[in-house]
Amino acid sequence: MINDASVIQPNIDKRTSIASHLGFKILAPVVVGFIFLIIWQMTCVLMDVPTYLVPTPTVIAVQLFQDAPLLLGSLGATLKITLLAFLCATILGVAIALLFVQSPLIEASLFPYAILLQVTPIVAIAPLIIIWVKNMTAALVLCAMLVALFPIISNTILGLRSVNPGLTNLFRINRASRWQTLVRLRIPSALPYFFGGLRISSGLSLIGAVVAEFVAGTGGSGAGLAYQILQAGFQLNIPRLFAALLLITLTGIVLFGITDWIARIFLRGWHESQL
Template structure:
């Protein structure tokens, strides 16, 4: 069991060692370009209260955007799976949300909604929406034909077939989309905070990254980037853990 989990920590130790070696050789005396791991750890310890408050703000915005994206995405996919006309009308616009650069759209959202957390939540929602819609729709369209014919043979109604067959069959695909969107919601929150960063010194990690960059506090900047990365990883791990609990007794991907 230990050997199963050993490679990831070992790789992290090797990466830290390579980082420290670079700081002692190529970037020696250039901490403003690449601070050492110890400098970053010291900056994190000295600004623990700031990092904790910023991380909690970003987490709240990301989770709100994520939950709204999950509810809206699953509802849209369910509606599109029931009517091809509705799918042809709505799916191209879902694709547009994915293809239009959110950095280009974010200033418009802030302009319309204001320099507040609501804008950040909307940007996080936009970032997280498409994988949920796409994967859920794929799952709903991939229900085994034999099972659909069996339900039809027993004269099961369309609504009952959808609830008892299509939705459970689509669950692995939906959970895959939710795992992808967990990290994307954090990215969306950070991007939104970049946009509103000039107007709120007490904001989330994205705001603090903007201020640390302006002060050329590279060690703190690294600490904030690592905190944002760990935040995205934590949301991904939570979504993966929930998926394992839901699938562990019946689906091959977990069993």
């Protein structure tokens, strides 16, 4: 007879180790960041660095608090472009990857152009997109989407092709249709690769949105953080510039964390990356 305690105890130990591991992953970078901020603060104070060159973290924090309504409003505008671009890149990237996998001829014909989009600097084509697309929001979303599209396409294609040959033969022996093979074998096998591309594209969507805003130079009530950075640079308001950069950085970290959390939900319990 199996003792219930002997079954429960390993599960408790596993959960404890997972919790401690997650706590370490959170605590370690926080400690490193705190040490970095202390060194930054002490260096600026001891060397009497002017605020218009490099402000101290405390000055940046005060500026962020004072300009919170302005900067948070601009963050909302940038985040809107980022999320729309990320959503469009995810849907379009998965659709293209599925199409490429089903038709090698289409992949051979069109995949080089996907690579071309990846290696072409968005700064070079963003002015043309802004001129051609009359709606400014749509133009910015398109620019950011082009930056974030390729990782999803390439990673999803890699995942759809990285299927265990034994399982492929098993499906073939049982006369599974192409649709059944895709839904029950290829797509589950591609999920770890897809989420890897999703993590990359979340940050690239934000980068693409900021770069597009820099090129467009849109101001007014719908101005994004890139416009606030440009204005702060022109006005030599360096603390506000650093505060805007801080918001962009924190937004990128949050987006990465959300995509990583979603990946854990889908992959937890069956894929080795989350065991």
